[in-house]
Structure formats: C-alpha cells, structure tokens
Amino acid sequence: MAxxxxxPALPLAEPVPxxxxxxxxALQARAWLARRAEVVAIPVGAVVAGFGLFSLFxxxxxxxxxxxxxxxxxxxxxxxxxxxxxxxxxAPLLFAALCVALPAxxxxxxxxxEGAIVLGGVAAAAAAQPLQGWPATLAVPLMALAAAGAGxxxxxxxxxxxxxxxxxxxxxxxxxxxxxxxxSNHLIEGVLRDPGSLNxxxxxxxxxxxxxxxxxxxxxxxxxxxxxxxxxxxxxxTERTTTGFAARIAGGNVRAAQIQGLPVGRLxxxxxxxxxxxxxxxGFFEVAAVHGNANASLNAGFxxxxxxxxxxxxxxxxxxxxxxxxxxxxEASSGLIQRRMQLPDATVLVLEGLLFLVVLLxxxxxxxxxxxxxxxxxxxxxxxxxxxxxx
Amino acid sequence: xxxxxxSRRHLLVGTSxxxxxxxxxxxxxxxxxxxxxxxxxGPKDDYGYNQAHAQGAAALKAIPGVxxxxxxxxxxxxxxxxxMESMINLDGASLIFPTSFGYFDPHMLIExxxxxxxxxxxxxxxxxxxxxxxxxxxxxxxxxxxxxxGIVAAHASKSKKLGFVAAKPIPQVLNNVNGFLLGARSVxxxxxxxxxxxxxxxxxxKEAEATNALIDGGADVITCHVDSPxxxxxxxxxxxAFVCGYHADQSALAKGKYLTGxxxxxxxxxxxxxxxxxxxxxxxxFVRGGLPDGFVxxxxxxxxxxxxxxxxxxxxxxxxxxxxxxxxxxxLKDNKGNEIAGSGKxxxxxxxxxxxxxxxxxxxxxxx
Numbered sequence: 001m002a003x004x005x006x007x008p009a010l011p012l013a014e015p016v017p018x019x020x021x022x023x024x025x026a027l028q029a030r031a032w033l034a035r036r037a038e039v040v041a042i043p044v045g046a047v048v049a050g051f052g053l054f055s056l057f058x059x060x061x062x063x064x065x066x067x068x069x070x071x072x073x074x075x076x077x078x079x080x081x082x083x084x085x086x087x088x089x090x091a092p093l094l095f096a097a098l099c100v101a102l103p104a105x106x107x108x109x110x111x112x113x114e115g116a117i118v119l120g121g122v123a124a125a126a127a128a129q130p131l132q133g134w135p136a137t138l139a140v141p142l143m144a145l146a147a148a149g150a151g152x153x154x155x156x157x158x159x160x161x162x163x164x165x166x167x168x169x170x171x172x173x174x175x176x177x178x179x180x181x182x183x184s185n186h187l188i189e190g191v192l193r194d195p196g197s198l199n200x201x202x203x204x205x206x207x208x209x210x211x212x213x214x215x216x217x218x219x220x221x222x223x224x225x226x227x228x229x230x231x232x233x234x235x236x237x238t239e240r241t242t243t244g245f246a247a248r249i250a251g252g253n254v255r256a257a258q259i260q261g262l263p264v265g266r267l268x269x270x271x272x273x274x275x276x277x278x279x280x281x282x283g284f285f286e287v288a289a290v291h292g293n294a295n296a297s298l299n300a301g302f303x304x305x306x307x308x309x310x311x312x313x314x315x316x317x318x319x320x321x322x323x324x325x326x327x328x329x330x331e332a333s334s335g336l337i338q339r340r341m342q343l344p345d346a347t348v349l350v351l352e353g354l355l356f357l358v359v360l361l362x363x364x365x366x367x368x369x370x371x372x373x374x375x376x377x378x379x380x381x382x383x384x385x386x387x388x389x390x391x
Numbered sequence: 392x393x394x395x396x397x398s399r400r401h402l403l404v405g406t407s408x409x410x411x412x413x414x415x416x417x418x419x420x421x422x423x424x425x426x427x428x429x430x431x432x433g434p435k436d437d438y439g440y441n442q443a444h445a446q447g448a449a450a451l452k453a454i455p456g457v458x459x460x461x462x463x464x465x466x467x468x469x470x471x472x473x474x475m476e477s478m479i480n481l482d483g484a485s486l487i488f489p490t491s492f493g494y495f496d497p498h499m500l501i502e503x504x505x506x507x508x509x510x511x512x513x514x515x516x517x518x519x520x521x522x523x524x525x526x527x528x529x530x531x532x533x534x535x536x537x538x539x540x541g542i543v544a545a546h547a548s549k550s551k552k553l554g555f556v557a558a559k560p561i562p563q564v565l566n567n568v569n570g571f572l573l574g575a576r577s578v579x580x581x582x583x584x585x586x587x588x589x590x591x592x593x594x595x596x597k598e599a600e601a602t603n604a605l606i607d608g609g610a611d612v613i614t615c616h617v618d619s620p621x622x623x624x625x626x627x628x629x630x631x632a633f634v635c636g637y638h639a640d641q642s643a644l645a646k647g648k649y650l651t652g653x654x655x656x657x658x659x660x661x662x663x664x665x666x667x668x669x670x671x672x673x674x675x676x677f678v679r680g681g682l683p684d685g686f687v688x689x690x691x692x693x694x695x696x697x698x699x700x701x702x703x704x705x706x707x708x709x710x711x712x713x714x715x716x717x718x719x720x721x722x723l724k725d726n727k728g729n730e731i732a733g734s735g736k737x738x739x740x741x742x743x744x745x746x747x748x749x750x751x752x753x754x755x756x757x758x759x
Contacts, residue, residue, distance in 0.1 A: 074481075081480060085473045185590050189559070198747060199515065199561045200492050221469075290468050290497075296591075297467035297493045335462045335474050339482060345434065345464040 031377040038372035043314060046362035047326075050355040057350060063341055071340055075333025082332060087220045090321075090328030092117070094227030095282035096306025097313065097320045098234055099155060099275040103169070104315035105238050106271055107251035108162065112173030113279040114303025115180030116154050120147035120280025121287045122184045125294035126192055128206035136209050143210065144284050151280025152273040154180055159272025163265040169272070181299055188294055202295035212289040223285035227324075230278055234317035237274075247271055279303060305331075308352055312359050327352070424456055425485060425668055427661075428478035430471060431463040432491035432618075433593060439619035439638040440592075444490040444514070446639065447657030451665055460484060467493035475502045479509055486668050488661070490514045499526060510673055512664060514657075516746065518677055527674065529660050532681030532740040534570035535711050536653020537614070538718050539689055539704050540635035541574025543650045544612040545582055546700030547633045548575075554605030554632075555586040556598055556615035556623045560759035562748040567616045567653075569752045570718050571635075576754055578703065585610055586757035592618040602626040612650070624649070633695060640690045651704070652690035659685040681740050682711045715739045725750035726758075 055065035076086045099113035127146035131139040158176055161167035192203040212222050238244035250257035250264045257264050282302055287294050309327055313319030334348040370376055427448075435445035441463065452459050460482045465471050471494050478484040479502075487509060489499050495517045503511050503523040511526050518528035544553050553575055557564050572584040585608055587601040594617075602613055602623050613627040614635035621644060627634045628645035636642070636652020664674040680686040689708070692701055710716055717739050721732035731750060738744055751759055 075477070081476065085477070088469050088473060182590065199517075199563055200496075201559070201561065286468060292497060295493070300466040300468050300470075331470075332473065332477075335465070335477055336481065338462050339460040339478070345462070 027377060031374040034372050034377055035374050038366065038369065039314070039316075041372070042362050042365055043312065043319075043359060046359045047312075047355060049362075050351070050358040053354050053358065054351045057354075061343070063343065067341060068337065071336045072330060072333040075336035076329025076331075082329075084219045085332040086325060086329035087218070087224055088328070089331050090324040091221065091223035091227050092282040092286065092302040093306055093309050093324040093327060094224070094231055094320060095278045095280075095285075096302045097309035097324060098230065098306075098317060099151075099279035099303070100307050100310035101313065101315040101317055101320060102234060102238070102275040102278070103155075103159065103268075103272045104310065105244065105247045105251050106268055107254075108159070108268065108272065109170045110155060110158060110173045110272060110275060111170055111307050112155065112158065112175075112177035112180075112303070113275070113306050114299065114301065115173075115177030116151035116276045116279035117283040117286070117303050118184045118298045119154055119180040119283065120151045121283030121291075121298040122187055122192070122203070122294045123147045123150035123280070124284040124287045125203040125206055126187070128210055129204055131210075132207060140210055140212065140288065143206070143288060144281060147280040147284035147287075148277035149280075151276035151278070151283070153276070155276025155279065156269055156273030158276075159269040162272075163268040177303065184294070184298070185296065188296065192294070194293065197293075197295070200295060202291075202293040205293045206288060207292075210288060211292060212285065221285060221289035223282070223289055226281065226285070228321060230281065231317045231320050234274075234278070238317060243267070243270075279306070305352075308356050311356060425665065426458045426460060426478075426483050427451060427665065428475070428482065428484035428487040429459065429461045430465050430474055430478075430487070430489045430491070430494065431461070432467060432493070433464060435461065435463045437619035438621040438624070438641050438644065439617070441490070441618070443639045443655040444488070444657055447655075447661045448488075450658035451661055454662070454665060456669065457665055458482075465491075467491060467498070469498075471498045472502055475499070475511075476505070479506055484509065486510045486512070486664065486674075488512055488514070492517075495528075510668065512674060516677075516679065524676070525673070527676035527678070529664075529678040529686075531655060531679065531684075531686035533653050533655065533687050534566040534718055534745075535681045535716065535740060536687050536689060537567040537570035537616075537635075537637075538574035538577075539708055539711075540614055540637075540651060540653055541571040541576075541584075542578055542704045542707060543692070543696055543700050544571070544614070544633070544635055545575035545578035546697055546703065547650055547695060548582065548612050550609045550611045551579065551582045552609045552611065553582060553584045554602070554608070554610030554613040554627075555584050555755075556601045556605070556613065556617060557586050557588045558592045558617045559590065560588055562746055564616045565748045565751060565759055566718075566745055567637075568755055569748070569750075571614055572752055572754045573718055574707075577707070582754070584755050586751065586755055588757070588759075589617065595619075595622045598622045599626045603630065606630045606632050636690050642690055642693060645693075647694050649690070649693040650696050650700075651692050654688050654690055656685055656688040679741065682708065683714045717742075719745065719752075724753045726753050726755050728753075 058065045058068055076082055096113045099116060100110055103110040124143040124147040127143045131142060154176060158169050158173045161172050162169040188203055189201045193201050194204045214221050215225050246262045247267050250262055250267050254264055283298055286298055309320055309323050313323040330348055334345060337343055338345055429448045431441040431444060433441045435441050448459050448461055451457050460478055462474050465474050471489060475487055478487060492515050495513045499511050499513055503526045507525055513528050516528050516530045518526055555568050555571055557568060568586050575582040585605055589597040589601055598617055599622050605613060612633040615623040615637055620637050620641055624634050624641045624644045628648040633648050633650050634645045635650050639654055640652060642649040667674040717737035719732060720737035722734045723732045725731050
C-alpha cells in the first residue's frame with residue numbers, strides 16, 4: 001500500500017556503545033533536515049521528470065514544450081486572474097484529496113470520493129428546504145453538517161465493510177460511488193426535484209440567503225479557506241495526536257497494532273468516515289457557493305482528480321495544499337493550451353497521468369539516496385568527534 | 392544631465408521594446424476584429440452533441456475577420472465561468488457560445504452581468520425576458536428529424552420492434568422518443584418502440600448494455616438520444632441491427648447498417664449570429680427553428696434504405712418544410728392510457744406545450 005511507504009522512522013541518534021555524548025543540536029538538526037529534504041526532493045524531482053517525459057510527448061507531436069510551460073504559467077499562475085482561477089479549481093480538490101489521504105494513513109486505498117461529493121451536495125440541498133427562514137449563520141453550518149454526515153455514512157460504510165467483513169475497500173468505494181451517483185440522480189429527478197426545472201432536473205434552490213460568498217478581496221469562494229483549515233486539522237490529527245499515531249501503526253502493520261490492543265476496526269471506520277465527510281464538503285460548497293441547487297453537474301470528476309492529488313502529496317494533508325494548487329493551475333491553463341496550441345483537452349490528462357506514474361515509481365526511491373540518509377550525517381558527527389579527540 | 396539623458400534613452404529603449412513586443416498581438420487583433428468562443432462539455436470529436444457544435448464552429452473559421460477559440464471538456468461549475476473570463480480577458484472574445492445545457496444557470500448569467508459588452512448565446516431554450524439582454528438562447532426542433540428516422544426505421548424493420556437508448560426522461564428526450572414512434576406508426580400502426588433510459592448524458596457501459604438488451608428483446612432498428620451516440624451505433628451495427636443516427640452523422644461508424652440520422656445544423660445559426668456581430672448589432676435573444684429553418688438536417692440515406700422508404704420520408708420532409716407540421720396530434724393517448732390530445736387537437740413544432748412533455752405516447756414501451 002502506498003501509505004506504508006513512508007520512510008521508516010529511523011532512530012536519529014543511535015546510542016553508540018560507550019559514547020554517552022549526545023550529538024550537538026546543530027548536527028541533529030542537519031540530520032533531521034536531511035530526512036525531511038528527501039520527502040520534498042523526491043516528489044519535486046518526480047514532477048520535474050514527469051514534465052520532462054511530457055516534453056518528449058509534445059516534441060513527438062511537433063509542439064514546443066517551451067510554449068507549453070509558458071502557457072501553463074500564463075494560464076495558471078502568471079496574473080491575479082490566473083492565480084484566482086487556479087485557487088478556485090484547487091478548492092474542491094482539497095476536500096476530495098483528503099477522502100483518499102485520511103484512509104491511506106491506515107493503508108487503505110479509497111477511490112470513491114466522487115460519490116460522497118455528489119451525495120454531500122444533495123444532502124446539503126435537501127437540508128436547506130426545512131431550514132428556510134432560519135438565520136443563515138445557523139442554517140448554513142447545518143447544511144454543511146448534513147453534507148458531511150451523508151459523506152461520512154457513505155465512505156464510513158466502506159470502512160466498516162473492510163474492517164468487519166474483509167471487503168476490498170478500493171472496489172467497494174468505487175461501486176458505492178456509482179450507487180451514490182445513481183441514488184442522487186434518483187432523488188434529484190424524483191422527490192427532491194423542483195418541478196420548474198424541466199430540461200435540467202434540479203432540487204429546489206437553497207435560496208440567496210443561504211448562498212456562501214467569496215473570500216474577502218478574492219474571486220474564490222469560501223471552499224478554499226475552509227479546505228485549507230480542514231487540511232491543517234487533518235495534518236494535526238494524523239501527525240500530532242495519539243489517534244493519528246495509532247492509525248499509522250495500524251496502517252504499517254495490522255497484526256502489530258492488534259497485538260498492541262489498538263482498536264483497528266474503529267480506526268478504519270473513523271478515518272474512512274472522516275474522509276467521506278471531507279469529500280462531501282466539496283459537494284456542499286458546489287451547492288452553496290456555486291450552483292445554488294443540487295443537479296447532475298455535481299458529478300464533475302473532482303473525486304477522481306482528488307486521487308491524483310492525494311498520491312502526489314504522498315497522503316500528507318499539508319502536501320495536499322500545494323499539490324492541489326499545482327493541479328488547479330494545470331487545469332486552469334488547460335483552456336489556454338487548447339486555444340493557443342490547438343492541442344486537445346486530453347493533453348493535460350496525459351500530463352496528469354505521466355505525473356501520477358512517475359510519482360508512484362518514485363516511491364521506490366526512498367532510502368536509495370545516501371545524501372538524505374541521517375546515518376551519513378551521523379558518520380560526519382563521529383568523524384568530527386574523532387577529529388576533535390585527535391586534536 | 393548625463394544621468395537624465397541616460398534615463399531618457401532607457402525609457403525610449405524600454406517603450407520601443409514594449410511596442411515591439413505587443414506588435415504581433417496588435418496585428419492579430421487588427422486582422423481579426425471578431426473573436427468567437429466555443430465551450431463544450433465533452434470532447435469535440437464525440438460523434439455527437441459536441442461534435443455537432445464543433446462543426447458549426449469550424450464553419451465560422453472560413454469567414455474572413457473571424458477568429459474561433461474553442462475549449463472542450465469544461466465542467467459545468469465555476470470552471471466554465473473561468474473559461475469564459477479567460478476567453479474574454481486573454482483572447483478578446485466578444486461573442487461566446489457555452490453550448491452545454493448546464494452552463495446557463497448560474498454560470499453564463501453571472502458572466503453576462505460581469506461582462507455587459509460581450510454577447511453570450513446559449514444552446515437550449517432557457518432565455519426569458521427577465522434575463523440579461525446580452526444573453527440569449529437558440530435551439531432546434533430535432534424531434535422532426537426523429538419522426539423522419541421513425542419512418543425510415545419502420546420500412547427497414549422486420550420484427551416491427553424498434554429500440555431507443557435515451558439519457559434522461561426530460562421533455563426534449565421524451566419528444567424525440569415520441570417523434571420516433573409516431574413517425575414509425577405513420578407507416579405501420581402495429582410498430583412499438585422499447586425505450587431504455589441510462590440516467591446519464593454520457594455513460595458508455597450502460598449505453599452498450601441498453602443497446603444489447605434492446606436487440607436481445609427483438610428490436611432490429613436502434614436510435615438514441617445520448618451525448619455521444621458512438622457506442623450505441625457501433626454496438627448495434629456489430630449486432631447486425633440497423634441504426635438511425637442522432638446529433639451528428641455517424642454513418643462512418645455503422646457502414647451499411649446506417650439508415651439515416653437526425654442532425655443539428657448549427658452552422659446556419661452561428662453564421663447568422665456572426666453576421667449580426669460584424670454588422671455591429673447584437674444577435675437576436677431567442678432563436679428556434681427546425682428543418683424549414685435549416686437548424687436541423689438529415690443524414691444522407693444509407694444503402695439499406697429502400698426506394699419506398701426514401702419516397703415516404705422525402706414526402707413527409709417536404710410537408711415539414713412548409714412549416715407548422717404537427718407530430719403530436721389527436722386523438723392520441725400516452726402509454727398509460729391517459730389522453731394527451733383529443734380529436735382535432737394538434738401541436739405544431741413550436742407549441743409551448745412541447746416544452747413540458749412528461750409522457751411517452753401509446754406504443755412506447757418503458758416509463759419516463
């Protein structure tokens with residue numbers, strides 16, 4: 001599983017027999033930095049290599065890679081408009097990626113976030129109806145809660161199937177996603193349908209009062225801000241709490257976790273449910289900040305791009321933010337590339353696919369480069385100590 | 392003094408560099424004063440809905456003074472808003488066609504208000520007087536084409552069972568299913584049409600399954616209303632059934648099994664709109680039309696179409712070209728036995744009632 005490829009926690013300062021002296025803080029920091037550098041350098045290197053391979057692909061097509069990079073810059077990053085475009089596209093990806101990254105801590109590969117997004121959107125739109133007339137400060141969080149609850153239930157069920165029935169979570173989540181989309185269509189075209197929506201079946205509108213606006217001073221809706229906060233919270237949960245630690249142990253070795261008495265089943269259900277809740281929030285923002293009702297446009301494929309984002313970020317919730325921004329930028333520039341280079345939209349999918357492949361391959365490189373090894377720096381410590389002793 | 396002249400020289404060099412840099416851009420703009428943007432929800436070579444629009448866009452490229460910019464696979468969310476803004480801000484587009492139904496509300500309406508000088512025309516019939524004046528809708532009465540499909544299908548069918556793969560039970564789709572059945576029944580009143588709804592505009596696996604199920608059930612002519620008929624057409628032809636096309640010309644996919652097809656002819660609408668823009672006036676806000684207006688056309692007859700079928704379909708087509716042809720006319724019941732139109736009652740193609748169709752006529756098997 002991809003999640004257990006995180007570099008094993010090497011003991012930083014191995015107690016050298018007969019050497020009671022602890023390493024100086026500066027050297028310890030250098031060793032720490034070396035190990036962290038690996039986590040950044042390998043994915044960045046992989047992305048660069050992916051772009052390199054893609055350049056070959058462009059050259060075969062007779063197109064200029066330089067033009068391509070220029071247009072990616074112009075379309076995705078080079079101006080306030082381009083930046084906001086990228087950030088806007090990154091917002092739903094933050095939530096969608098967490099639906100993959102959180103279960104991945106337990107070694108689970110959940111790829112059904114799309115269903116949770118759609119279902120979350122429908123739940124939010126449905127919840128808005130009985131809340132009409134309530135103050136928005138109360139109703140909008142309740143809508144978000146309804147969405148999160150629906151998503152948690154859906155993906156949590158996948159976790160429960162895994163934990164208590166041994167059903168493969170990857171297949172189950174994908175099939176549950178199809179069921180969620182079919183169920184949402186059924187609701188949108190059935191009991192929840194606004195009879196006025198003839199040729200594009202939609203739920204009743206949530207109403208202007210409950211619409212979520214843009215971030216102050218930006219043309220990007222609040223999904224981005226909340227997404228960043230949720231990513232941060234997910235990071236704290238996985239890296240800074242005992243629960244997150246327990247989840248990582250269970251992800252590393254289920255038997256060991258069980259012997260330690262960790263509640264593996266509950267961890268699996270809990271983390272998948274949290275992932276589902278996150279994905280569903282993307283649906284909530286699509287409804288509350290973009291569409292104003294739930295309709296078939298909710299099924300826009302964010303859930304699938306989210307898988308790519310999570311893997312590129314190596315399932316680190318903090319890493320998700322820059323990666324989502326990068327992919328948002330690539331998608332934002334896709335239009336300009338189509339229009340200026342006369343390349344089909346699939347070009348960007350080829351790039352994304354290559355990046356995915358190279359990053360997966362790069363997983364095998366961890367621990368292969370000596371430069372990142374803390375032991376290298378530990379050796380340096382010893383030699384410097386030896387030099388000091390000789391002097 | 393020296394410093395002053397130096398800075399002035401720098402300034403001159405700087406400005407000339409800027410002028411040089413912007414020259415090709417300025418020239419490009421001068422040579423093509425009208426930039427038209429097209430946005431598609433799927434791939435523009437889908438043998439279907441998007442390809443039909445892309446063919447319309449391609450027809451504009453030949454007009455002098457017109458530059459066409461296109462973007463495919465654009466999601467019906469804020470993505471399409473940003474695409475419109477990008478076309479306006481970076482390409483200087485002044486006429487934009489967001490072609491997918493889901494682009495209208497709220498996305499196109501938001502951009503209309505943000506860019507009052509840009510004209511937006513949307514495919515579908517959603518525009519009303521309450522909407523911005525720089526917005527508009529255009530659409531065609533393609534059920535006429537499905538009626539003609541039905542006539543040709545009835546002549547080709549031996550089992551007297553026809554099949555229809557449909558996306559969603561919305562008025563436009565239901566009108567097409569009804570048109571297909573009624574066209575066929577105008578030839579042979581014993582014919583039935585089995586319809587299967589896939590629930591999605593584009594869902595290849597289900598479309599293939601539905602086609603196979605229809606043929607297993609005895610249908611020997613298949614047509615459809617999904618975004619990309621490619622899968623349906625290829626599957627049906629491989630199983631040996633005849634095919635009537637939809638959206639665009641799919642004859643290349645079915646070879647000898649392709650009878651005819653109901654196609655969009657967006658080029659005629661787009662050319663009119665561009666002519667308006669070049670004449671300095673806004674295109675009309677609400678445009679609809681069918682076969683007589685050149686908004687809809689039929690694929691050329693395939694080799695399997697008999698002379699009798701050709702003569703029959705051509706005669707009805709000639710009737711339609713006069714305008715006011717009523718596909719739905721009484722006495723007519725739906726397939727649950729409720730009366731739709733009493734004797735003597737008829738709905739011409741532009742009847743407002745057809746925008747709200749929620750029934751399948753008697754003879755269609757399946758439920759909306």
